[in-house]
Amino acid sequence: MKIGHFIGGEWISAAAGRGIPVENPASGEIFAEVPAGGRAEAERALDAASAAAKAWARTPAVARAAYLQEVAGLLRERVDSFAETIMSEQGKPLTQARGEVMGTALHLDYHAQWARRIEGDTLASENSGEHILILRVPYGVVVGLIPWNYPLSLTARKVAPALIAGNTIVVKPHEVTPLSALRLAALFEEVGLPRGVLNVVTGTGTELGEALVGSKKTNLVTLTGSVRAGREVMRRAADNIIQVSLELGGKAPLIVCEDADLDYAAERAVFARFRNCGQVCTSNERTYVQEAVFQPFMEKFLARVQSLGIGDPRSDPDVGPKVSRVEVEKVEAMVARAVEQGARVLTGGGRMSGGPFDRGHWFQPTVLTNLHPSMDIVRQEVFGPVASVISFTDFDDALQQANDSDYGLSAYLFTHDYRKVMRAVNELEFGEVYVNRVGPEAVNAYHTGYRLSGIGGDDGRYGFETYMRKKTVYLSSN
Incomplete structure (x- = not known):
């Protein structure tokens, strides 16, 4: 594969001593x-994105869509290679890796359909011989900051x-997962695709990311990442009053009532918690079970x-490794803190070891109970793969x-x-509410959060509108 910055249609290698190693989290191998x-x-x-922006904006949307399709x-065709x-x-x-590739293709196909649905408004004017138009136009240069948990589909x-x-867009993938x-x-x-329309540059958030967000050439920043990263982006973007869209994670509750199908609810709760080793912003982070059916x-x-299969991703287990040592250490510290505060570990609770688990970044699927709302966990x-049941x-x-x-x-x-469903729809203060099902979210819906989960959103009509701004035009015959 081609490795380097992709800028203005050219592949640019690293300068001497300016490389970032890419590690296989299952083995610890630098590959x-x-x-x-x-x-x-x-x-x-x-600069490359700016140079390409006017010509790309003038390109008919259906022609732009053809590249995505x-x-x-x-x-x-190449699903296995990308997986x-x-x-x-x-x-x-x-x-799950194959699913991400197919989901990526779905995102491209879905958004290509918007080529014939970029619409504005015509308003009646107070003046004779005049029309008022509201157009939806591109921002210009977008910066996309990508997390490591879904490195292809979120790009x-x-x-x-x-x-x-x-x-046009400049993408900065996370330095841990830049290859997708x-x-x-x-x-x-x-x-x-014309040169400069899509550019991908690799580097750290503190150096490269800050430079992209802080530039006057950037017109819109869209980030999926941590709350810490979101705050930094907002601070930096404020210098030039740049529009931002931030999806910053969650702390999703999963409520199981006494009348629920317990087998189905348990199976779905496990899937929602441990899919992608718990590294999903919509993961079931807090499982609430009614006392009458708790046991x-x-x-x-x-x-x-306890029946989840764990192992090398290529053997297609239920759960693979954590993405990095830093992430394992973070989860390990959180579980230790929970136990210190009084939590009870029912299964798991620490790193995996022995055989292939002595290499890479492995953490046991863990279940905690005896929890209080004030606990850090x-x-x-x-x-990560830690279920809190309350x-x-x-x-x-x-x-x-x-x-x-x-979070929200x-x-x-x-x-x-x-009656409970209707109360939940009206009273749960979250951007997405799932009833008798779990994610993933639909590409034609709207993925948005409240509070620390961010501002703006992705997918569907409302997500697409994130990438356009409005221009009001007064057309007068005088």
Whole structure:
């Protein structure tokens, strides 16, 4: 594969001593290196995007869409190759890695459909011989900051709507997982995307990311990442009053009522918690179970957690490795703190060891109980394979505990009581509410969060509108 900064249609290698190693999280092996870009590379990429912006905006949207559709077709043809890249740099199990590739193709195809649906408004004027038009126009140069948990699909989630809306874009993938975005750029190069429309630069957030966000050449920043990163982006973007869209993670509650199908709820709760090793912003971070069914639910839930297959992503287990040593250490510290505060470990609780688990970054699927709402593990995002299970008395208690969070992205409810469903729809203070199902979210819906989960959002009509601004035009015959 091609490795380097992709700027203005050219591949640029790392300067001497300016490389970032890429590690396989399952084995700890360093298998690639990408350039460590800084301010110079940021400015070069932004210059390339700026130079291409006017011509790309004038290109008919249906012509822009054709590039996305071609790339989507290539992804489906090469699903195994791209899944291999995701497994190697991120550690996602085979089926989940293939799912990410196919989801990426879906994002490209879906957003291509918006080419014929970029619409404005015509307003009646007070003046004779005049029309008032409100147009939707591109911002210009977009900066997309990508996290490490879905390195391919989240790149496409930002690139696809940005390009269809008529913007050019500079993508900075996370330094831990840079290869998927580079491979996607190579596909766009293959189908003949004009130079400078898509640029990918690699480097750290503190150096490269700050330079991209802080530049006057940037018109819109879209980030999926941590609250810390979101705050830094907002601070830096404020210098030039740059528009931002921030998706910053969550602390999703999953409520199981006494009338729920416990087998189904337990199976879905495990899937939502341990998919991608718990490294999903919509993960079931807090499982609330009604007291009347707490014990039978826990028996089913615990048995399913203990039966999860763990191993090399290529053997297609249920759970693969954590993405990095730093992430393992973070989760380990959070579990230790929870135990110190009084939590009880029912299964797991620490790193895995022995045989292949002596290499790479492995943490046991863990279940904690005996928890209190004030504990750190209940309030802070874990982003790892740790399930916190808490009881509730009645539905008022469930709603109160669920809403008692600084986050507000996703929430889940399992019940067959229509009255509880309607109360949850009205009273759960989250951007997404799932009833008797879990994620992933639909590409044509709207992925948005409240409070620390961010501002703005992705997907669907409302996500697409993120990438366009409005221009009012007064057309007078006088």
